[in-house]
Amino acid sequence: MKSKVFWPKKPESFYSASKSFADATTAALPSYTHHDILHPSPRKKPPLADLPTKTLLRSVLLTSAMASPLLPPLISLLKYVVDSKSPLLHPSTNPITNSILRATIYNHFCAGVNETEVRKTVQDMKTLGFKGVILGYARESVAKIDADGPHVEEWKNAPIIADRAVDEWKEGNLRTLKMVGKGDYINIKFTGAGPTAVAALARGDPTPPPRIMHAMTEICEATAAQGSRFWVDAEQQVFQSAIDAWTIDLMRRFNRDGNVVVLNTIQAYLKSSAENVHRHLILAGREGWALGIKLVRGAYIAHDIRDRIHDTKADTDRNYNQIVESLLSRRSPFRDLSGTTFPDARLFVATHNADSVRRAYSLSRRRIQTGLPTIPLEMGQLQGMADEVSCGLLAEYRPASDELWGKGAPVEASVFPQVFKCLAWGSTEECLHFLLRRAVENQSAVTRTQDTAAAMRAEVWRRFGWRR
Numbered sequence: 001m002k003s004k005v006f007w008p009k010k011p012e013s014f015y016s017a018s019k020s021f022a023d024a025t026t027a028a029l030p031s032y033t034h035h036d037i038l039h040p041s042p043r044k045k046p047p048l049a050d051l052p053t054k055t056l057l058r059s060v061l062l063t064s065a066m067a068s069p070l071l072p073p074l075i076s077l078l079k080y081v082v083d084s085k086s087p088l089l090h091p092s093t094n095p096i097t098n099s100i101l102r103a104t105i106y107n108h109f110c111a112g113v114n115e116t117e118v119r120k121t122v123q124d125m126k127t128l129g130f131k132g133v134i135l136g137y138a139r140e141s142v143a144k145i146d147a148d149g150p151h152v153e154e155w156k157n158a159p160i161i162a163d164r165a166v167d168e169w170k171e172g173n174l175r176t177l178k179m180v181g182k183g184d185y186i187n188i189k190f191t192g193a194g195p196t197a198v199a200a201l202a203r204g205d206p207t208p209p210p211r212i213m214h215a216m217t218e219i220c221e222a223t224a225a226q227g228s229r230f231w232v233d234a235e236q237q238v239f240q241s242a243i244d245a246w247t248i249d250l251m252r253r254f255n256r257d258g259n260v261v262v263l264n265t266i267q268a269y270l271k272s273s274a275e276n277v278h279r280h281l282i283l284a285g286r287e288g289w290a291l292g293i294k295l296v297r298g299a300y301i302a303h304d305i306r307d308r309i310h311d312t313k314a315d316t317d318r319n320y321n322q323i324v325e326s327l328l329s330r331r332s333p334f335r336d337l338s339g340t341t342f343p344d345a346r347l348f349v350a351t352h353n354a355d356s357v358r359r360a361y362s363l364s365r366r367r368i369q370t371g372l373p374t375i376p377l378e379m380g381q382l383q384g385m386a387d388e389v390s391c392g393l394l395a396e397y398r399p400a401s402d403e404l405w406g407k408g409a410p411v412e413a414s415v416f417p418q419v420f421k422c423l424a425w426g427s428t429e430e431c432l433h434f435l436l437r438r439a440v441e442n443q444s445a446v447t448r449t450q451d452t453a454a455a456m457r458a459e460v461w462r463r464f465g466w467r468r
């Protein structure tokens, strides 16, 4: 089905029922706070009301610890465990370490160790009201760049495992795909394919080595046949130009007839990101394929070439919001498309930032409401993070759409912004680097974590009827 421009019929009842998120104008969007997200409308259900009590209480404990001076020592401890070669400490050999990690951070941030556990978590998310999930195999490796060039510590002295690593990566992704359903995503990391991938990406090879190319084709075909989608994660800059080239080629082959099966990730903290979005738009427009963009701020500020990253957080924020606004208005964020038609496109806003979420949501709704052309918008946060933002969106979205469906309005559900949760699965050991990255990310976002902790505590008070 061709998903050209969005020209939905005007759903009056929908918008009047859901004023708060749709109120902002496109011209001058004010800044929003977590409070606005959490209290969108006095007549609606409290956003965190549907969160299971066990999850809520674990969240209160974890986010309070993460927003406190305890975080740096906890990160050092986790790093010590991650790097430890001692069988007495490592969770793969010590069941006590394993169960402590599982009961605390693993269960908060990860979906499960096998199909049964993961399927249950996926179902729980959908029951909460999420449109779907993005599922990824959590095993990851962060490259170190030193005199030997880019390399991954665990592979440095390993025997030649290159082909096996590609095959295992492919099987892992196909297995992940079987755990999700139609409309869900899986996320893929090219460096996960092992030393051959890392070497080719670091050289900036414009096409993947044949074994990886075959693996990718198989994954894409299986994803498209299942009616699912996948996005390719953005990684460190040393790999990123090749990641873009490989992913653009996949979009060229698989995003046909207006359907988006593959999305590439753009990191808005990069000074070149607006220009990179422009380049994607031009290529898609000229060659006639559909563009899928997942927009993040960027997770590698501590491991990457600093002067290619915006100088301040405020600059990154501005750039992020400007890219969102341009794409939702079917414009390039960099300059005029000079005669190239704006292509079929889809935007996934992947952020925990309440202000960006709200701006995107408001603008999308506003454009739909006023009959202006736009592109489909999806939004998502990571499991265990910014639940007040995700659930705030759900609280806003759900009752409104129920009212809409009740009146049989002729607007497809896919027109409205959809909310997803991004999950990672794998054994405790496989998830360690991922968990460490989440902990470090919380360290650089203490204010946001404090907001989350405050929201969780407020929900506990509300739920148990305590007065403050």
Ligand SMILES: Cc1cc2nc3c(=O)[nH]c(=O)nc-3n(C[C@H](O)[C@H](O)[C@H](O)COP(=O)(O)OP(=O)(O)OC[C@H]3O[C@@H](n4cnc5c(N)ncnc54)[C@H](O)[C@@H]3O)c2cc1C
Residues within 6 Å of the ligand: 232, 233, 234, 235, 265, 267, 269, 296, 297, 298, 299, 300, 301, 309, 310, 311, 312, 313, 314, 316, 350, 351, 352, 353, 380, 381, 382, 422, 441, 445, 448
């Ligand atoms: C669903 C999902 C998928 C993701 N996938 C990826 C991915 O594929 N690749 C990837 O790299 N990241 C990914 N991320 C992580 C993301 O890039 C951010 O690191 C993380 O989400 C925090 O940023 P934020 O937008 O949520 O909000 P905020 O907490 O408001 O922003 C924090 C971010 O701002 C930027 N920043 C902080 N300080 C400065 C400074 N001094 N100067 C310039 N910029 C600064 C950094 O990017 C930092 O991470 C993903 C996040 C989500 C929610």
